[in-house]
Structures are given as C-alpha cells and as structure tokens.
Amino acid sequence: MGVIHRYKGDFDWEGVAQESYPPERNMKGVTVRRLIGPAEAAPNYSLRYFEVEAGGWSCLEQHAHDHGVMVMRGQGSVQLGDEHFKIAFGDVIYIPGDQLHQLRNTGDEPFGFLCVIPALE
C-alpha cells in the first residue's frame, strides 16, 4: 500500500521528522526531512527536503552518486566544479556523479530544496 505524507505548511510534513547533522559534518545550518526512502520501503531512490538557514551551507563534496535538485524556497547558490550559479524557486539542477558541489543560502530567509538520490548501499 502507498504512503501519503500530508503537507502541514512551512515545509513540514506529517510522519516526517526534521533531522540535523552531527557537528563533525562540515556544513552549517542544514536540516533534512526524508520524504521518500527506506522508511517507505522505496527500493530505487530517495527524495529528501533540505533546508539551509541564512548564512548556512552544505558540505563541499564529491561522490559517486548523483543529485537531482529543485529549489522550493529562498535564495541560494550552487557550486558545480569551480563555477557558482545563483538559484531560486523552481530551478532544477542535475549534479552528476563525481561532480564537486556545494549549496549555500545567499539570502536572509531559509533556503530549501528537494534532492533526489539513488538508493545507496
């Protein structure tokens, strides 16, 4: 049977916790809500909603798996290799595997985006 996570407003969903990252991860002010993934027994991919507080940023990282991103709120930038691009609501970014990348909040409000990844081992 399927799963429905009802939207509660302000980018919060029923049955989905807001999770922080441990301080040893090299990022600032990032939380994640896991919308579809192992908890829904999804075997192929995960869909997550990330939120970055004003002044925050995700890890600068490079890894084998790819990311599919859509911006949902706020103003930010994405680094792809050594290039930086401004991004805002609705922009779609495909980050292939092994591409160096980082996302930053460049505004005064929360910067939120959806991110798809393949199911990882």
Next chain:
Amino acid sequence: MGVIHRYKGDFDWEGVAQESYPPERNMKGVTVRRLIGPAEAAPNYSLRYFEVEAGGWSCLEQHAHDHGVMVMRGQGSVQLGDEHFKIAFGDVIYIPGDQLHQLRNTGDEPFGFLCVIPALE
C-alpha cells in the same frame, strides 16, 4: 558538468519541452516536462513534472516500477488500490511497485505534480 534548467514561471523551464501523450494512451489532458532523465545523462532515476488540466486524469495503471510524487499546484486525488485520497500542494505520495494507481484533477485550475521514477530499461 551539471545541468541547470532555469525556472521561467508558471511551471515551465528553460531547455525542457512540454510534451503531450498520444491519443491511444488512456488518459485525459495530461502533459509532461522531463526535468531530469536521459537527456541529462542521469543513470539512476528520472524527475518529471506532470500537469493535468481541469477535468483530466492520468492512466489507471499498475506496473512494476514505483512513483515518488509531490503536488506542486492545484487540487487533485490519487487512487491507491481501491482507495481515493484528496491531495494538494506539498503532499508527498509514495506509490510502490505493482500498486494500482491513478491521479485526477478535482479542481478548476491545473493540477501539477513532480514524479520520480527509477531509470527504466
């Protein structure tokens, strides 16, 4: 290198065509924009934006691959097996493989949603 599809407003994106389906498909008033997939050389999953016009509906179908859905605009319903659920902005629906399903526009405005699928053969 990554790919950015800039949002142009009204659920339209640079570099992404709006596609209709052939009339023999048993659906009504459905278009698709393929945001991430083979054209972006994404090997693992596809992200599509579907829009259903007022009075329209997607195929009632059942297949091996799963769907990850998030509603982006309008009012609709999703059938999961023999149950029907109202859905609106932000609601997240996980439709597992082999689950009978259909989406319908139940409002007067376009009903739009994101849909993730695994990469298919």
